Amino acid sequence: MKPVATLALLATLLTACTSTRQLAMPSDPRLVVGDHPLGYVVKTTEAWHERIDPNTTMRFQNHAGEWTAPTPARDLYVDPTGVWTDRSGADTPMGKKTRMGWRWDDVQNVEVENLSGGKTLGAIIGYTALATALLPVAFLMRGAPGFGHGVGPHAAGGSSGSSGGGGGGAVAAT
Numbered sequence: 001m002k003p004v005a006t007l008a009l010l011a012t013l014l015t016a017c018t019s020t021r022q023l024a025m026p027s028d029p030r031l032v033v034g035d036h037p038l039g040y041v042v043k044t045t046e047a048w049h050e051r052i053d054p055n056t057t058m059r060f061q062n063h064a065g066e067w068t069a070p071t072p073a074r075d076l077y078v079d080p081t082g083v084w085t086d087r088s089g090a091d092t093p094m095g096k097k098t099r100m101g102w103r104w105d106d107v108q109n110v111e112v113e114n115l116s117g118g119k120t121l122g123a124i125i126g127y128t129a130l131a132t133a134l135l136p137v138a139f140l141m142r143g144a145p146g147f148g149h150g151v152g153p154h155a156a157g158g159s160s161g162s163s164g165g166g167g168g169g170a171v172a173a174t
Contacts, residue, residue, distance in 0.1 A: 061109040
């Protein structure tokens with residue numbers, strides 16, 4: 001596979017295959033209890049539901065409209081008082097381990113981002129259809145003069161001639 005095609009596939013899979021939605025109930029009681037290794041499904045502000053599990057990326061908005069940085073759910077700690085992450089000493093002033101986060105009272109919105117099965121499947125099918133449609137073109141171009149090997153006087157090791165009219169001839173005498 002050509003590098004350009006590989007990069008296009010990778011870009012499609014990484015960008016078009018996620019869904020980001022806000023929870024319909026930011027005060028969902030399951031949010032304040034940790035250790036959901038199998039995950040659970042929540043309602044969103046759209047017609048679709050989202051799953052929250054350790055692979056979900058989450059961010060939180062306060063009443064002033066500020067958002068936290070997107071964080072994988074597996075790195076978040078929750079209890080009835082709030083949500084936080086532990087920052088190592090190297091990341092904090094004075095080199096001490098610190099908890100960074102918000103109280104649940106300060107959380108206005110919760111946004112979740114997951115891989116979307118439907119979008120992923122659609123991207124794979126679309127890319128496969130595009131590759132299949134362009135395959136004959138690739139075979140024709142590979143055999144056309146100036147586009148690789150296959151057709152023309154140089155394809156089968158024929159003599160190397162000059163079309164410039166100034167002599168020409170074989171590169172090596174036989």
